[in-house]
Amino acid sequence: MTMIEGRSSILEQFPHVLASPEKLSKAIDPFTVTTSTGFLPFKLPPAYLPDAFKPLESLLTRAPVVKDDGSPGLLATYGLGPAVLAELPDLTDEVDKLVAEDGKPDLVAVTAVFRDYSFLCSAYLLEPCYERWVKSPEDGYGLGRDLLPRSIARPIYRCAQLLDIPPFMSYAAAYALYNYTVGDPSLGLEYSNLRLIRAFERGLDPKSSEAGFILTHVDMVKESPALVNGAVRILSRLEKGKDEAAREEVNEAFREILRGMERIGTCMEVMWKNSKPADYLSFRVFIFGITSQAMFPNGVIYDGVLDNKPLNFRGESGANDSMIPLLDHLLEISMPSTPLTKILHEFRAYRPLPHREFLAHVASKAKEVGVQQFAVQDSETVLLYLKALDHVRSFRWRHWLFTREYIIRRTPYPTATGGSPIVTWLPNQLFAVLELMISIHDKYVAPFTNKEIPTVVETNGSGTATPTTAGQKKVEKLESFFYYKAQVEEMMATVRDQKDKLDREVARWCKERGV
CATH class of the missing domain: 1.20.58.480 (Methane Monooxygenase Hydroxylase; Chain G, domain 1)
Structure with a gap:
């Protein structure tokens, strides 16, 4: 786990958040939040x-x-x-x-x-x-x-x-x-x-x-x-x-x-x-x-x-x-x-x-x-x-x-x-x-995943493709792009499907129970 450095208002507001739990006093609430114990008590109950x-x-x-x-x-x-x-x-x-x-x-x-x-x-x-x-x-x-x-x-x-x-x-x-x-x-x-x-x-x-x-x-x-x-x-x-x-x-x-x-x-x-x-x-x-x-x-x-x-x-x-x-x-x-x-x-x-x-x-x-x-x-x-x-x-x-x-x-x-x-x-x-999720996807993610992908390799003077460093970076970017694109498409299909299912289920249970 990478710890943050320096101080900010959140660290000033919560001075124990980065503390080692074993150093904390029993006089403070055992649910004091730390980056080591999260929302569990800082010592065993x-x-x-x-x-x-x-x-x-x-x-x-x-x-x-x-x-x-x-x-x-x-x-x-x-x-x-x-x-x-x-x-x-x-x-x-x-x-x-x-x-x-x-x-x-x-x-x-x-x-x-x-x-x-x-x-x-x-x-x-x-x-x-x-x-x-x-x-x-x-x-x-x-x-x-x-x-x-x-x-x-x-x-x-x-x-x-x-x-x-x-x-x-x-x-x-x-x-x-x-x-x-x-x-x-x-x-x-x-x-x-x-x-x-x-x-x-x-x-x-x-x-x-x-x-x-x-x-x-x-x-x-x-x-x-x-x-x-x-x-x-x-x-x-x-x-x-x-x-x-x-x-x-x-x-x-x-x-x-x-x-x-x-x-x-x-x-x-x-x-x-x-x-x-x-x-x-x-x-x-x-x-x-x-x-x-x-x-x-x-x-x-x-x-x-x-x-x-x-x-x-x-x-x-x-x-x-x-x-x-x-x-x-x-x-x-x-x-x-x-x-x-x-x-x-x-x-x-x-x-x-x-x-x-x-x-x-x-x-x-x-x-x-x-x-x-x-x-x-x-x-x-x-x-x-x-x-x-x-x-x-x-x-x-x-x-x-x-x-x-x-x-x-x-x-x-x-x-x-x-x-x-x-x-x-x-x-x-x-x-x-x-x-x-639907709003964020449609407004910000869909335009990104639907855009044109640039050429992924560069050519030398004779027109022959060569594996240049820049070209390799573009290949990696393309692979990353399609990986995320497939993930997003699957994710949003699940989201829309669950929204429809939830609508139907809640309506059915409410009708059956007279809610």
């Missing part, structure tokens, strides 16, 4: 809590439907709720005792405590829904508990205050990206070496579908450093100027992003094997939110928090991941002005604070320096830009296929875990990138 939180840890160890030793847990007998009320004290004061060497809050430890309270919160609130789903799945989920006991409500709220995120299960700081450890430290983040810390159903078995679902996300995000570094390189260089010297640096940064997205796509495709579609609904019950969900028509009261007013929070969702939003912002992909895009904006609050700040800066800086405009002014850069868009399209298309096969075909419940409408939510974003 703690698998165990400080001794003061042993009652919480005990409940979570006994909670899963199938425990680590293979025996039934509290959720298997629907006994978690009573156990919480009987055993868990209010440990809010212990949260404020989690301090780093400099006396500031130890945010690495606070995030681990937040993760564990998030699991207990969701398991407690949704346990009745799981029981109903197991006993009578055709009758839906019923109602969840609408009062969260203060022994959960106050500590999770205090952790959330320290981390500046909502006090509910989130994708990064709880369910997925802070919920993994490794079996053998020497093997690092190889997929086969990843293990879950917390699970609802059978996820403590690393070969289970629940573990596969979560750990596949970790496996993808471990490739995010290439996206972060590529974005930093592009924005830093364009801030300095847009001369020809900038062109190759920007192009190479785009190539780094493309290589990273290739690896992410490979990891993503293995989801089908790691987590079986037929198993998903059984553990999905526990990651629903409160907002827009039939299980919580009146919200949830957090006892002892905010004058006991009913609260609403969106549920865990892969839409809270930061990789594709980073590319949305860097590539200046505009979303339509719809209620669905408003939900997309609401999801931002559930990302860790460092992710939110980094993405917001990329969005404003990409617009300021004109990444898209710079890209379309050069035949090579515009092709790299179009290929980056294609990776966003491919990611979102796979996500749509997962949603269709894991959820839409298997349940009539109309709402995703995050509270968005299940049929129309992903197509809202996917249509945006499909339409931008």
Whole structure:
């Protein structure tokens, strides 16, 4: 990975972005973005809590439907709720005792405590829904508990205050990206070496579908450093100027992003094997939110928090991941002005604070320096830009296929875990990138790929062709041209075909469901 040199406003804004993770203090948010760790935490999430939180840890160890030793847990007998009320004290004061060497809050430890309270919160609130789903799945989920006991409500709220995120299960700081450890430290983040810390159903078995679902996300995000570094390189260089010297640096940064997205796509495709579609609904019950969900028509009261007013929070969702939003912002992909895009904006609050700040800066800086405009002014850069868009399209298309096969075909419940409408939510974003690709291709790429190709060899005075250096360069240019031309033609055929298919599929599912 080529590192950028010098300093620019993005490096001044994010002084840790080039730092070695092992040198970072536990007093900063573990999701501080670096070019070494990307959007993963900069150090392995703690698998165990400080001794003061042993009652919480005990409940979570006994909670899963199938425990680590293979025996039934509290959720298997629907006994978690009573156990919480009987055993868990209010440990809010212990949260404020989690301090780093400099006396500031130890945010690495606070995030681990937040993760564990998030699991207990969701398991407690949704346990009745799981029981109903197991006993009578055709009758839906019923109602969840609408009062969260203060022994959960106050500590999770205090952790959330320290981390500046909502006090509910989130994708990064709880369910997925802070919920993994490794079996053998020497093997690092190889997929086969990843293990879950917390699970609802059978996820403590690393070969289970629940573990596969979560750990596949970790496996993808471990490739995010290439996206972060590529974005930093592009924005830093364009801030300095847009001369020809900038062109190759920007192009190479785009190539780094493309290589990273290739690896992410490979990891993503293995989801089908790691987590079986037929198993998903059984553990999905526990990651629903409160907002827009039939299980919580009146919200949830957090006892002892905010004058006991009913609260609403969106549920865990892969839409809270930061990789594709980073590319949305860097590539200046505009979303339509719809209620669905408003939900997309609401999801931002559930990302860790460092992710939110980094993405917001990329969005404003990409617009300021004109990444898209710079890209379309050069035949090579515009092709790299179009290929980056294609990776966003491919990611979102796979996500749509997962949603269709894991959820839409298997349940009539109309709402995703995050509270968005299940049929129309992903197509809202996917249509945006499909339409931008068509626009960029037709306006900037098609004229280039349809132009005349110059003579590729030079002749001597007698008219005989000779392999001169200039002629060889023209041959190489011609070969490169036809290589890209074939790629573009295949790419755009896929784009137009998928747009037509998506139109038909969304219309059919909406008609069948009366949407």
